[in-house]
Amino acid sequence: MDKNLENWTDQAIAFATTYGLKVIAAILIWIVGSWIIKKIIKGARNLMDKSGYEESLKKFLLNLLSAILKILLVITLLGTLGVPTTQFAAIIAAAGLAIGLALQGSLGNFAGGILIMIFKPIKIGDFIEAQGVSGTVKEIEIFTTKLNTTDNKEVIIPNGALSNGNIINYSTEDTRRVDFTFGVGYDSDIKKTKEVIYGVVSAHPLVLKDPAIAINVSELASSSINFFTRAWVKKEDYWAVKFDVIEQTKEALDAAGIDIPYPHQVEIQKKG
Known part of the structure; x- marks a missing residue:
């Protein structure tokens, strides 16, 4: 009985020695990594504020950057704990490809919204003509742009079509x-x-x-x-x-x- 207890104790010590250090390292990586992510997000927010990014675009990009950095941190933690990360990364890539194919049209509108918000060919309050309609820009969102026509109808234009088509902006010049x-x-x-x-x-x-x-x-x-x-x-x-x-x-x-x-x-x- 003493021999079994001794063997169990030896195994427990060996396990604690092997994995305890990894757990401690993982905890340290999580603390330091979370601190670094906060600093990166804060720096990115300040840079976007100085560049005059639209509030909706700024919020979306910061959330996206935060999610990507946290996923990378989790993968790093799993690798530190000895969990194989190659298959995990492959699963994420395959899921991303499947989602991309399923949302191909939406991704085009998303990319169009990003371009509109970055290059700013139009802004809220401008009177424009695009995609066969004309009106005042009411709201610019990630996927769509809303116009108010002169007879007070709301027109929703997908950003993919808007960014790839001709835009006549009547409000640019005085x-x-x-x-x-x-x-x-x-x-x-x-x-x-x-x-x-x-x-x-x-x-x-x-x-x-x-x-x-x-x-x-x-x-x-x-x-x-x-x-x-x-x-x-x-x-x-x-x-x-x-x-x-x-x-x-x-x-x-x-x-x-x-x-x-x-x-x-x-x-x-x-x-x-």
Whole structure:
């Protein structure tokens, strides 16, 4: 009995000597590794704050970085304890591949969201045109971007399509050019027509003086002489000027006796 006890004691000591040191080493690695991870996350957060990252992107990237570092720490701990990590790493890689194939479309939208948030072709509050719709950017998320249309409808665009397509951003510049085309009859005096149009456009209080207003004959159409008119305005005044000038020019041309051609339908009466 004493011999069995002695053997058991020897085995316990050998086990404690072999694995106790590994357990202690693993505990130390966990403490030091957790401290290092916190420092890395803190440094990454400060760097993102200085770079002006979007809050949603910053939070996602920090969580992703934290998860990756913790997985690496766990694998290191398992290796320290003598657990084979090759198969464990292979299982993680296979699971990652399977998830990637299953979520291929979502990953494309995710990558698009990352690109949009990093390069910032658009931001919240911008009025844009993309994927056949136009509206004000309401929210930029990891997978989708939300727009509010001018008639207050919400449009959700996948970030993959948005980042790979053309984006027209009307809010980037402070000014916009308003283009008009006015057609008058062939009997109209070109010089007088230009004067009437210029008088209306230049008198509008929201039209900028610089760049200068441009009025040119753009086309001799089948039934009209077309005048292409350009004026510059602040971006927020675009639609107000557009609607005002069209209405006021029609009234001014009528008052000046300048004909605006339009299709006529002539009714032919049959003789009985």
